[in-house]
Amino acid sequence: MKNVLFIAVFLCSSFLRAQEGTNMKRVIVPPEIVKLAFEKEYPGKTPVWSEEYVGDDNDEIRYEAKYDVNKTTKALAIYDNLGNLKAYEMQISLSQLPPKAQSYLKKNYPAKAIKEIAVVVDDKNKTTYEVGIEKDSRFYDVVFDKNGGFDVIIEKN
Template identity: 40%
Template sequence: MKKVFLAMAIAFSLTTFAQTEEKEKKVTVPAIVKTAFTKDFPGKKVKWGMEDGDFEAEFKINGSDASAVYDKKGHKKAVEMTIKTAELPANVLVYVKTNYPKSKITEAAKITDDKNGVTYEAEIGKDGKSYDVLFDANGKFIKIVEGD
């Protein structure tokens, strides 16, 4: 029995290590993308990752978490800024309270796309999972997606 338990523990450890290693893989960011980020956000310390095939820069603005997504040609597709829940449009707060009464907003963000279109994101916990509830600039519900 001890051998079976030991084998299971080793297999679990190897699986966990492999997943952690994959998440921490270095991303090779093209110079054109780095240059575009530096032009848009001079002097910011950045951590690079990937998002849906694009390059995601994670950094801070005035102490708040932010991220910017660039394509491989250095075109900035969107910027996401963490905001306080109270900064969400009132319609968002009412919608979440009405439609997800047992859920609490755990994080809020304002997303600005490359055409200056604004979307708001309210992250909630529901059934043990995290979900992003998306709204337009006026606070009108767009959709809910499982978070990461």
């Protein structure tokens, strides 16, 4: 179960870097059931779709819908091939992180190291916070639980 969460976190975190052109996923048209699920959940939003293969043998497909929540906020909704929402990620500001996470970041990283911040909700309604950090020319996701407690650091390629 923990592997599924880490995979979801990994997939979600890639959306922000894709906005910067560092992630070269091809744009696709998802199955109708996936498009309808997105349109029902986020009416009036125009997504850019991509796909990702996940699972132990890369045998599961996920459809990623990137879209603008408003002029300054981007989001990502991830669906399986049956149109079930698997995870949702939305950009947030540092001030929207739980105080415990803010304290951890201020204590351990300079402000300029923080490149992106997002709240992630998975299909089990579990909330985590991901903070993209650049340190020594490497990119990391620092993950916090819903209360802002430190969980894990994941190095990104």
